[in-house]
Amino acid sequence: MNKIERFSKVSKYISYLPLIFLTIFLSGFLSGRPLLAHEWYYVKRVNDGDTIVLADGRHIRYIGINAPEIGHKNKKAEPFGYAAKKYNKTLVLSKMVRLEFDKQTHDRYGRTLAYVFLNNGVFVNKVMIEKGYAYCLFRRPNNKHDQVLLKSQRNAMSAKRGIWRNWKEKKARYWGNRRSKRFHEPTCAFGKKITIENKIVFIRIWDAFWAGYAPCKKCMAGGVRIDD
Template sequence: MKAFVVTRHSNIRCTIGLITLILAASVGFCEAESWVKARWVADGDTIILRDGRHVRYIGIDAPEIAHKNRRAEPMGDEARALNRRLVDGWKLRLDYDREKKDRYGRTLAYVYRSDGLLVNADMIEQGYAHVLYRFPNISQHHILLSAQRLAMAHGRGIWRRVDKEKQRPRAYQANRRSKRFHAIDCPMGKSISEKNRIWLKNQWAGFWSGYAPARECIEFPSPR
């Protein structure tokens, strides 16, 4: 399995700072306090830290587990189990994008382990989440999409449920601005402007191009 590891120049600066007396007084510069640990794994794309913060992974969407009056989506429990294996016991670092909070007050972050693994990307690469483009937090979109294409090419996890051969002209309408695709009869799809509307022959084509299904009209992963 290819691990998505990112080495940042800030780590080099941090090391220098720790061994330099001039910078030793400025521990905050090295972001030593940025290392955190997960207390609870809520599902495949959300964790709760020991300090109480709820962290939602940027750029991905995993199948839902059962909650309130909603049944679990296919592979939702498996996605949470993988997320737990990836983060349990590890020191984690949160990297932010342009927006740090969502409308529910959750912290939005790219979550890196102390060995450099980007958890967001690994959830996708192993086939238990898909890319969810949401502007303006798109700085790592290309990395996440590369992970998704790798998972798709190998038929991992949720991609066993998507038929890449099944196709018909104008099967799904998609919004090139929001990168969401809709069922042909979806009311939300009808509001797409002509300049932003494109047509997809199947779901596979949409996912490969970095689009995500509109939850208002498409259940994904679909039950068998």
């Protein structure tokens, strides 16, 4: 092969390059997951069932979910708090994750708000709900995946997994707020402020969760009533 032949062969391959890049871009675009736009981050620590720390130091709070608390200085751990942390560890610790954002990128504690995905496509926030290690905690305006998460919660509730296991409660009265998607004890000051149009009455906590409402942090102490 002389120089001219070799040159024409190489230039022929180079001329294919734009086509190759276009194919990669389009295949990503059509599958809804642009391949070139992904960035992957190493998970160096798992704090609990809904918070992780990346190698770059960022604290990531999972959007749309709330896992039971683990023990803190003055607070006792909630049921399933450590089980949720352990399960989250098996999912993401020492792995590479991709982040997807909603309208707000940070919470008031400076943590990054994200939907977290593994490279095999597993949607971590959803799996934590699906396995019964967290419940839905919706907060406007970050509502991109609310319906997917609520569907997973109903699956977990129906199957009585994790926090939904051995559920017992007496009928009572709780006030839900359609706008904030929180429910309250009737004595709660926040509950009393709900406008008529936004108020919905639940006679079981279970029903409130089923509808996608989360317990008020003040009157319900953020916890879930479970006998276990």
